[in-house]
Amino acid sequence: MTIITLDRVSKRYGALQVTDAVSLALERGSALGIIGPNGAGKTTLFNLIAGTTLADSGTIRFDGEDVTRMPARRRCHRGIGRSFQIPHPFVGMTTYENVLVGATFGGRLSERDAAAKAVDVLELTGLARKANVLAGQLTLLERKRLEMARALASSPRLLLLDEIAGGLTEPECAELVDAIRNVRAQGVSIIWIEHVVHALLAVVDRIAVIDFGRKIAEGEPAATMASPEVAAIYMGMESEAAHG
Numbered sequence: 001m002t003i004i005t006l007d008r009v010s011k012r013y014g015a016l017q018v019t020d021a022v023s024l025a026l027e028r029g030s031a032l033g034i035i036g037p038n039g040a041g042k043t044t045l046f047n048l049i050a051g052t053t054l055a056d057s058g059t060i061r062f063d064g065e066d067v068t069r070m071p072a073r074r075r076c077h078r079g080i081g082r083s084f085q086i087p088h089p090f091v092g093m094t095t096y097e098n099v100l101v102g103a104t105f106g107g108r109l110s111e112r113d114a115a116a117k118a119v120d121v122l123e124l125t126g127l128a129r130k131a132n133v134l135a136g137q138l139t140l141l142e143r144k145r146l147e148m149a150r151a152l153a154s155s156p157r158l159l160l161l162d163e164i165a166g167g168l169t170e171p172e173c174a175e176l177v178d179a180i181r182n183v184r185a186q187g188v189s190i191i192w193i194e195h196v197v198h199a200l201l202a203v204v205d206r207i208a209v210i211d212f213g214r215k216i217a218e219g220e221p222a223a224t225m226a227s228p229e230v231a232a233i234y235m236g237m238e239s240e241a242a243h244g
């Protein structure tokens, strides 16, 4: 059973074909990693899935339903949740309050259910001890956890994670990987865009490689990473990461 299917989805900005006939299918409960160079069109793919950008052509089905033209808010309520590459928490609110906002509006829960949901999500993401700390005072790792917690507050069945591991130390990265594994163990399907490939490999079942808006490879992680075409791109990404 697939949770999400993209069939030849395309998007163009002016002369730039940012998404070029991308097809993808994700099995329910599985995790897919997406890699590719800067500007390859990865975040745009998330925008297309989440509905913040509409596809020019192609179809997107979520849980059997055609959501291609559905507005982002409704897709969120259907069960597509996302984290953003640049987190924007409400810095003057506590960690708990930030998650509560997600549960109330994203999850459309009553006050009492939203409060219970926020507590669950803080536990799941390892933030329970930081519940009453202002979001503006969290460390980078904690802000990454909060970004994931806010996405989870809407009870998504599909979670889109956009470059969540960047900038962390190795032990912090390992902690984040554990948190993502916990989320997955709850049955949430995951698509994760990430430059920190070893973190990705610790979680995902499959990898898709995007370059110039096209999916150039997809498959079992080790075999996909080992293919010469992907190895060349991956080496380019490593030097990009090393230089900024």
Ligand SMILES: Nc1ncnc2c1ncn2[C@@H]1O[C@H](COP(=O)(O)OP(=O)(O)OP(=O)(O)O)[C@@H](O)[C@H]1O
Binding pocket: 013, 016, 018, 036, 037, 038, 039, 040, 041, 042, 043, 044, 045
């Ligand atoms: N709204 C927009 N209008 C015009 N061009 C856009 C728009 N959004 C993205 N682009 C362009 O589309 C291309 C792909 O961008 P996208 O953010 O999807 O890439 P990415 O693979 O996520 O890159 P990165 O790894 O740097 O985040 C870039 O050249 C970007 O400048």
